[in-house]
Amino acid sequence: MTSNEAAWIKKPGGLIEVETVEKWIPDGVELLVRVEAVNYNPTDAKLRRSDLFQPQFPLIVGFTFAGTVISTGPDVSSVKPGDRVVVARWGQAGTDNKFAALQRYALALEENTLKLEPEITFEDASGVIANLATVVSALNIYMGLYGGSSAVGGLAVKYATDAGYEVVTTSSSANKKLVEERHAAHIIDHCQSKEDILRELRAHGPYEGLFEAIGSQTTT
Missing domain, CATH: 3.40.50.720 (NAD(P)-binding Rossmann-like Domain)
Incomplete structure (x- = not known):
């Protein structure tokens, strides 16, 4: 497998720096995804410019992405290697750099992953998953x-x-x-x-x- 690279922000206000990182190995309900498209969210820019979310530095940015499953942990049942998926970095994955979107290979939690139909592009999926989830959860209230x-x-x-x-x-x-x-x-x-x-x-x-x-x- 090609070595992993990621987009880091090393300190508050710092610029994004691309560096090599380790190849993550999925465990439990985790899966490893080759990232094909990333939705660069305004929140990513705000993480660099302000302390609104009080992030822990250094960090790899990016909250939603789409790509191809490379491998899975032993407890994953809904997807398999080769499947096309879209991923949101919710919950416990939100503060762990291994799950960040802006890298060549990212981990994902099975519960945060949706399998894509063949006609859905990676680009469309990576943008919609966060936006639609925000709409549905908020506008139901x-x-x-x-x-x-x-x-x-x-x-x-x-x-x-x-x-x-x-x-x-x-x-x-x-x-x-x-x-x-x-x-x-x-x-x-x-x-x-x-x-x-x-x-x-x-x-x-x-x-x-x-x-x-x-x-x-x-x-x-």
Whole structure:
């Protein structure tokens, strides 16, 4: 097997450095995946720039990826070597560098792994697994407002409207047509002044819930 390489951040604010790392060996319900596509999440960038998540350095970044199973631990039953899979780095894998996405070969927990159908690309799968999970878990509790043209926001609007909710969302005028295709009831131009946005939001209320996950001070 080709040697393993990984993208490290050695210290807070440090740049990503690519270095050789050991070849991980799966145990128990773990599997080893040759990484074919990685979804570089905004959270990865925030890990480098801020102490919001209080990460332990040095760290290998990356939360979701897709690839081909190379080997499995003795307790894995749902996938086998050669299977195409997509992986999310949830739970106990979240702080262990062996499970990080930005490396040539990464470990995965079976419970965090989905087998891919042949028609699904690695690239699409690596992006959707985290975004859709965020939408489903959050909108099962809170249904309402979201940035409708973002990756997660678009899924949220579609998911909520399919569930029968009347969705009020925000978008730039450039992306309005895209959001209209997701059947939002009302689309508010977020390029307006803050006062105008808030006035429109209030006009379409009251809401069962408001949901925001862009993650900046301005949107919150």
